[in-house]
């Protein structure tokens with residue numbers, strides 16, 4: 202999309218948002234302090250968080266061998282992606298596919314993958330104390346990986362972060378976490394503070410699912426509810442909120458409305474990541490809205506892998522290849538090599554027997570074949 206087209210589209214969004222502002226009640230969440238712990242700038246650099254190895258694979262029904270998962274992460278690390286969600290310390294009864302996450306973490310610490318970007322950050326979901334402790338047990342076996350004095354010497358040592366995940370609706374919270382929103386937040390308070398207090402002082406990401414539509418409650422998710430959950434998580438100390446359009450039901454005007462509501466609640470763009478699923482083909486349109494709003498962190502999944510086990514019918518995240526191509530077309534810098542990531546998308550699709558869901562990935566490979 203040309204920059205001018207994006208700007209004129211965004212003007213229309215701004216008008217739609219202004220109209221919405223006049224009809225909606227103002228947020229009940231008071232403007233508060235700024236939360237951002239890092240200062241990402243409003244420039245043309247975009248941080249892409251690759252969630253394929255976790256969000257992308259967690260819903261696959263056939264067991265994916267550990268070696269395939271590790272190889273996927275290693276291949277992704279060579280494309281310039283430096284933030285990779287690698288696994289999940291959840292109950293194997295709930296999500297059996299993530300059962301070998303301890304082995305994945307252990308491998309990444311023992312043999313950090315060579316990367317095109319430095320340093321790499323690997324993220325793991327940890328929904329409760331048990332999950333965090335299981336993660337810490339692996340870290341404790343590799344103390345040297347975290348020795349501060351080593352960091353200066355070897356820039357390739359990976360950083361590890363954990364992620365907690367809340368929901369914007371009660372129904373989704375019950376389905377995904379077997380508890381209410383408020384009880385899940387109380388539980389996360391302990392997880393977040395423990396993660397910060399460990400010698401590793403882990404960075405913590407806080408997901409909020411179903412922010413633009415819930416499979417059980419429908420389209421009309423209250424943006425003020427999202428703002429309240431985000432505020433609670435930020436006050437507990439999370440470093441970043443990732444807003445999950447789990448169902449892909451988000452549209453451009455509602456994305457804009459949500460982001461305006463969060464801004465009114467005092468949540469800065471630097472605190473936010475957008476996590477769009479592409480179920481209705483709206484992920485890049487919504488990405489454009491968020492980009493124009495000033496957000497600079499976006500989640501994506503190689504080959505469009507994925508789907509949430511507790512969101513029936515939801516398809517994968519926006520494909521990394523599509524995201525990179527889109528960002529480049531706008532003159533944004535992702536640091537990711539499109540050709541390389543297209544190769545990874547094709548490789549993993551074949552490995553797990555799925556069709557490559559990235560239209561850009563398929564186009565890149567098709568163009569390459571035509572030239573041969």
Ligand SMILES: CC(C)(COP(=O)([O-])OP(=O)([O-])OC[C@H]1O[C@@H](n2cnc3c(N)ncnc32)[C@H](O)[C@@H]1OP(=O)([O-])[O-])[C@@H](O)C(=O)NCCC(=O)NCCSC(=O)C[C@@](C)(O)CC(=O)[O-]
Nearest residue numbers: 290291292295328331332377378379408410411445447509
């Ligand atoms: C939170 C619980 C565990 C509560 O589940 P529960 O059944 O209420 O938990 P519990 O405390 O009663 O424990 C039940 C059993 O699980 C064990 N257990 C308990 N916790 C753990 C753990 N961490 N690791 C390993 N085992 C665990 C526990 O030890 C016990 O084992 P048993 O005594 O029966 O043998 C469960 O609901 C759960 O694991 N949910 C996770 C669901 C999930 O992973 N969903 C997908 C990720 S979220 C997502 O994809 C959305 C996102 C992030 O991508 C953004 C978006 O798109 O929206």
